[in-house]
Amino acid sequence: MAINLLSELRQRNPIVLNLANLVTIQDVANGLNALGASPIMSAEVQEAEPLVQLAGAVCLNLGTLTTSQVAQMHAVGQFAAQYQKPVVLDPVAVGAVTYRKRVALELLAALDVTVIRGNAGEIAALADVDWQARGIDAGTGNGDLVAIARACAQRFHCIVILSGPTDVITDGTRVAKVLNGTPLFQRHVGSGDLLSSIVAAFLAVSTDPFEAAQTACLVFAASGELVARQLTANRPATFGIDLIDKLSLVSGPELTAIQKLE
Numbered sequence: 072m073a074i075n076l077l078s079e080l081r082q083r084n085p086i087v088l089n090l091a092n093l094v095t096i097q098d099v100a101n102g103l104n105a106l107g108a109s110p111i112m113s114a115e116v117q118e119a120e121p122l123v124q125l126a127g128a129v130c131l132n133l134g135t136l137t138t139s140q141v142a143q144m145h146a147v148g149q150f151a152a153q154y155q156k157p158v159v160l161d162p163v164a165v166g167a168v169t170y171r172k173r174v175a176l177e178l179l180a181a182l183d184v185t186v187i188r189g190n191a192g193e194i195a196a197l198a199d200v201d202w203q204a205r206g207i208d209a210g211t212g213n214g215d216l217v218a219i220a221r222a223c224a225q226r227f228h229c230i231v232i233l234s235g236p237t238d239v240i241t242d243g244t245r246v247a248k249v250l251n252g253t254p255l256f257q258r259h260v261g262s263g264d265l266l267s268s269i270v271a272a273f274l275a276v277s278t279d280p281f282e283a284a285q286t287a288c289l290v291f292a293a294s295g296e297l298v299a300r301q302l303t304a305n306r307p308a309t310f311g312i313d314l315i316d317k318l319s320l321v322s323g324p325e326l327t328a329i330q331k332l333e
């Protein structure tokens with residue numbers, strides 16, 4: 072775990088190219104900006120090459136996919152391989168909608184994805200493990216989350232982050248866990264979308280994608296935990312606002328003091 076990656080990120084202010092969903096696009100932009108990265112969103116395939124060239128990393132989010140956006144994702148992903156830029160895939164609701172799963176599998180077959188970040192329902196679907204996913208939510212299942220994340224990483228030859236009460240990070244062999252967090256993340260739509268883009272921001276400033284993934288999970292989950300400690304009641308909207316503020320204020324020592332890692 073390299074908490075000094077946070078200061079590296081803030082110093083270098085990496086540009087993160089996001090093909091975002093239209094529900095949480097502004098939260099993702101503000102969250103990245105608060106953390107110390109420089110977000111840019113795009114919905115136009117014609118500008119794929121120059122945007123990938125200027126970006127340090129790319130995040131592809133399937134949340135509100137359209138046919139033209141999927142074509143844009145293929146184009147951006149191919150330029151990312153050409154210019155050696157890391158790619159994060161957020162497979163929103165692939166456990167609930169067969170069409171989305173097909174799109175995700177086609178992207179994973181065609182592109183060099185560095186990290187897949189999804190909840191248990193999404194990662195189980197990609198690993199072909201039986202699970203009752205529920206829309207954008209993780210749903211219920213009784214599989215071993217580490218085994219599911221590992222199977223997904225081995226199948227697609229990439230790093231997998233299976234997020235939830237415990238975040239599991241694996242490259243198919245190595246496994247790390249971040250136990251920080253708060254149930255308020257689940258009450259605020261788009262927590263996962265922001266985490267995926269923050270993973271991309273850390274990939275942009277690191278040569279070790281496993282360490283970048285682990286650090287992103289800690290910074291995000293622990294920032295949320297620190298915010299929740301200050302709230303007097305369950306306030307999902309306030310949590311969302313305060314989380315963005317906390318991403319700009321949180322320090323390395325503060326994170327080290329509350330980190331719960333395995």
Ligand SMILES: Nc1ncnc2c1ncn2[C@@H]1O[C@H](COP(=O)(O)OP(=O)(O)OP(=O)(O)O)[C@@H](O)[C@H]1O
Nearest residue numbers: 190234235236252253254256260261262263264292
């Ligand atoms: N019950 C929980 N307790 C603690 N932390 C949680 C809990 N559920 C989620 N988290 C944290 O929330 C963050 C987002 O992960 P989550 O698995 O909720 O994504 P998601 O389902 O894709 O969310 P969304 O669809 O709203 O974007 C992660 O940092 C994770 O650690």
Ligand SMILES: Cc1ncsc1CCO
Nearest residue numbers: 092094134135163207261
């Ligand atoms: C609610 C919702 N619907 C599609 S994407 C999204 C945001 C969470 O990913």
Ligand SMILES: [Mg+2]
Nearest residue numbers: 163207263264
């Ligand atoms: Mg999600």
